[in-house]
Amino acid sequence: MVLNRRLEYGFNGYQVPAMPRGTRSARRRNSIKKNVEDSKMHAFDLLATLAGKLLVGNSSSSSSSNSSTKKDQFPVTDSTSIEERRQNQFTTQLELQACDQASCGRSMLDPQLVSQKHHDPKLSPEDTQHPVMGSTDSERLGTDELRIDKRNDETSRNAVVEPLTSTDSKLEDDTQNEIKVEQLHSDKAPNDNGAVMYSFRDPVVWDAKPLMQISLESGAAASFPANKDRIAHDSLSPARNVEVVSRDDDEKSSGCTHPVPTKKSFRPVPHIGDRRIRKVLASRHWKVALRSKNEFPRTGVNFKADYKDKSSYYKRQRSQRNYPFKKRKFFDIDFESYSDKEISSNAAVYPSENHTDGDVSAKRPSPPASGQHLSYQSTDSHVKLRIESFTVPELFIEISETATIGSLKRAVMEAVSGVLGGELRVGVLLQGKKVGDDSKTLLQTGISQDNQLNSLGFALEPDPSHTSASPKVSSLFPCDVPQPLIRYPIGPNDSQKRIHDTLPEHEDMNIPIVAENDCDMATSPVGVLKKGTTQSKALVPVSSMNVEALAVVPVHRKSKRSEFAQRRIRRPFSVSEVEALVQAVEKLGTGRWRDVKLRAFDSAKHRTYVDLKDKWKTLVHTARISPQQRRGEPVPQELLDRVLTAHAYWSQHQAKQQLKHI
DNA sequence: GTTAGGG
DNA sequence: CCCTAAC
Numbered sequence: 001m002v003l004n005r006r007l008e009y010g011f012n013g014y015q016v017p018a019m020p021r022g023t024r025s026a027r028r029r030n031s032i033k034k035n036v037e038d039s040k041m042h043a044f045d046l047l048a049t050l051a052g053k054l055l056v057g058n059s060s061s062s063s064s065s066n067s068s069t070k071k072d073q074f075p076v077t078d079s080t081s082i083e084e085r086r087q088n089q090f091t092t093q094l095e096l097q098a099c100d101q102a103s104c105g106r107s108m109l110d111p112q113l114v115s116q117k118h119h120d121p122k123l124s125p126e127d128t129q130h131p132v133m134g135s136t137d138s139e140r141l142g143t144d145e146l147r148i149d150k151r152n153d154e155t156s157r158n159a160v161v162e163p164l165t166s167t168d169s170k171l172e173d174d175t176q177n178e179i180k181v182e183q184l185h186s187d188k189a190p191n192d193n194g195a196v197m198y199s200f201r202d203p204v205v206w207d208a209k210p211l212m213q214i215s216l217e218s219g220a221a222a223s224f225p226a227n228k229d230r231i232a233h234d235s236l237s238p239a240r241n242v243e244v245v246s247r248d249d250d251e252k253s254s255g256c257t258h259p260v261p262t263k264k265s266f267r268p269v270p271h272i273g274d275r276r277i278r279k280v281l282a283s284r285h286w287k288v289a290l291r292s293k294n295e296f297p298r299t300g301v302n303f304k305a306d307y308k309d310k311s312s313y314y315k316r317q318r319s320q321r322n323y324p325f326k327k328r329k330f331f332d333i334d335f336e337s338y339s340d341k342e343i344s345s346n347a348a349v350y351p352s353e354n355h356t357d358g359d360v361s362a363k364r365p366s367p368p369a370s371g372q373h374l375s376y377q378s379t380d381s382h383v384k385l386r387i388e389s390f391t392v393p394e395l396f397i398e399i400s401e402t403a404t405i406g407s408l409k410r411a412v413m414e415a416v417s418g419v420l421g422g423e424l425r426v427g428v429l430l431q432g433k434k435v436g437d438d439s440k441t442l443l444q445t446g447i448s449q450d451n452q453l454n455s456l457g458f459a460l461e462p463d464p465s466h467t468s469a470s471p472k473v474s475s476l477f478p479c480d481v482p483q484p485l486i487r488y489p490i491g492p493n494d495s496q497k498r499i500h501d502t503l504p505e506h507e508d509m510n511i512p513i514v515a516e517n518d519c520d521m522a523t524s525p526v527g528v529l530k531k532g533t534t535q536s537k538a539l540v541p542v543s544s545m546n547v548e549a550l551a552v553v554p555v556h557r558k559s560k561r562s563e564f565a566q567r568r569i570r571r572p573f574s575v576s577e578v579e580a581l582v583q584a585v586e587k588l589g590t591g592r593w594r595d596v597k598l599r600a601f602d603s604a605k606h607r608t609y610v611d612l613k614d615k616w617k618t619l620v621h622t623a624r625i626s627p628q629q630r631r632g633e634p635v636p637q638e639l640l641d642r643v644l645t646a647h648a649y650w651s652q653h654q655a656k657q658q659l660k661h662i
Numbered sequence: 663g664t665t666a667g668g669g
Numbered sequence: 670c671c672c673t674a675a676c
Binding site: 567568569570571610611614 | 670671
């Protein structure tokens with residue numbers, strides 16, 4: 001039993017890169033005639049895209065050795081006003097931006113459109129003041145607090161996570177600017193329920209080790225530079241509670257792969273591999289803001305339309321980065337490349353006939369007090385929306401105080417991904433009311449009207465079909481919790497390798513490895529857990545309405561398993577294994593891999609019949625190439641010869657069978 | 663759930 | 670190893 005100190009983290013806004021819609025085929029415009037449902041799908045697509053690329057990271061000023069690159073760091077914009085902080089409100093906002101292909105394309109390509117919030121002279125003073133936080137608020141932090149600085153200056157826009165605890169945690173330096181976590185500590189007496197979330201609790205007895213609680217409360221609103229005011233407002237919006245408990249200790253952070261299904265009209269969403277994702281994501285900056293708000297049952301999304309503005313007010317252009325890693329060929333949308341100009345995402349520009357250039361901000365409609373701003377500009381009969389921010393359901397993360405930063409990242413990652421990629425639905429709100437009829441057109445709903453646009457909002461809602469149907473809400477990470485990877489203390493820098501190396505060649509594989517973990521985060525609402533006696537609102541269907549919407553969303557959520565699944569650890573076949581394989585194949589032939597598996601690898605849990613089949617494939621290939629070209633542990637020529645022989649035999653055998661049938 | 667292949 | 674189409 002250990003008394004633990006709980007640390008709570010606030011996520012003060014995730015800044016999400018713009019989501020290019022790809023090429024022509026991806027061009028999308030919200031026709032007024034489109035159904036509300038379509039709008040939801042649009043929004044959801046964005047989320048899906050986002051979810052497929054999420055990665056939680058952090059960077060530390062302490063990791064000075066990190067030469068990695070200032071240029072690689074994404075400038076971080078700050079959308080949180082000091083005012084807001086004073087209110088002891090934390091908001092995590094995911095700001096998405098939906099734009100049609102034309103505008104997106106331009107904004108990404110046109111350097112002029114690339115910009116950054118802080119560079120916008122028109123921004124309110126708060127913008128520049130924000131950085132102060134690091135030196136003021138943080139000072140109030142207790143010794144057990146994790147301080148995460150937020151800096152606005154250009155050279156250090158990465159989130160700074162400084163564990164103030166006695167433990168000198170080292171931070172990985174490969175993930176910078178990915179996320180900004182800011183712990184807010186209000187000096188004011190917490191008088192709202194939200195305060196509870198941030199106040200440090202009394203030591204809590206935990207069965208194992210100290211836990212830190214990270215609460216990513218709702219409202220994740222990735223913010224766009226130009227909407228500070230809105231964000232501030234959003235912070236007042238309702239939040240959902242999702243408690244995530246992670247006790248994972250391993251450091252193999254992230255490695256999350258999530259193929260994001262897309263609608264046919266969309267270009268394939270970049271399918272980022274586990275290892276790639278990190279880098280890819282590292283290229284964008286995330287801003288996380290935390291805020292305490294539990295009042296609202298749901299989160300909202302802000303939409304806003306922008307005016308076309310060629311003479312962008314965004315001027316800063318990020319330097320190009322060169323990623324060493326390969327890109328997947330099918331990345332129609334080169335995430336890496338456009339992410340370089342993430343600023344563009346902040347400067348969504350829409351073609352406008354009546355507005356070609358000039359002071360955009362001036363012409364932009366003043367932010368409605370409603371918080372959910374949506375301005376629009378009508379050209380033809382299309383309603384152009386830009387999702388300025390999505391308020392994601394509140395998250396609550398609890399993690400061991402001694403957990404590694406990597407664990408923290410993962411915890412957050414999982415929580416966020418769970419919300420964004422899990423059972424999520426998009427709801428449409430009009431003037432605060434839910435638009436239940438998905439069959440209505442935007443026109444009918446009135447969304448095409450100016451005044452209405454200003455009150456149009458999108459909300460992320462948990463999918464009742466999943467949440468309610470999933471009784472296992474009690475345990476988070478059912479697979480991870482029971483058998484944490486504690487046995488593999490992972491260093492901050494050699495996560496993957498370490499684990500790999502630690503594994504015995506012929507390990508019995510009883511040790512659960514994340515990579516092989518079948519934990520389906522999707523089935524168990526990501527780390528959704530009830531916090532104390534507080535019911536996790538996130539699990540409660542927002543409304544009984546939108547039943548139809550259910551049919552919409554699921555389409556995008558395909559292989560949930562991959563949501564947090566990690567690529568399995570590579571385990572080269574040993575000679576003895578090859579021997580066994582060859583022998584089995586000689587006897588059973590090719591094409592009966594299941595039998596081969598049962599016969600020769602029945603006890604090797606980590607060798608699936610697919611693996612065996614693949615291995616055979618490579619063996620055949622290996623046998624055919626010159627010894628010089630072979631890599632890895634050399635396989636006795638004798639075995640290779642048998643491989644070729646057996647392969648030839650069974651191939652012929654198979655051919656005969658075919659002829660018979662004919 | 664297996665197979666077969668491409669990635 | 671992963672992902673999927675096709676059984």
